[in-house]
Amino acid sequence: VSIVSVPAVIGAMGFTGAGIAAGSLAAKMMSAAAIANGGGVAAGSTVAVLQSVGAAGLSLAVKIGLPSVLGSFGAAAG
Numbered sequence: 001v002s003i004v005s006v007p008a009v010i011g012a013m014g015f016t017g018a019g020i021a022a023g024s025l026a027a028k029m030m031s032a033a034a035i036a037n038g039g040g041v042a043a044g045s046t047v048a049v050l051q052s053v054g055a056a057g058l059s060l061a062v063k064i065g066l067p068s069v070l071g072s073f074g075a076a077a078g
Contacts, residue, residue: 007057015054026050 014024021027026047033047034040041047 006053010050010054013050013054015050017055017057019055020051026054 013029014021014026020030029047029050030041033042033045037045
């Protein structure tokens with residue numbers, strides 16, 4: 001995953017500047033995280049970080065090294 005495509009991939013998952021899109025993969029991830037944590041999403045969790053990147057865009061993705069994380073995720077899922 002290239003650095004430039006990170007915001008597009010995260011947006012397609014449903015992590016947007018306006019919040020998590022209803023019915024998206026992001027919404028399912030948020031629901032699972034909230035259930036696992038007793039009703040809330042933990043700060044610093046995968047869902048929280050992806051939402052921050054979705055809201056902030058490319059600059060935050062580059063700062064936290066998200067392209068390498070998403071590359072590993074894609075390799076594991078593929």
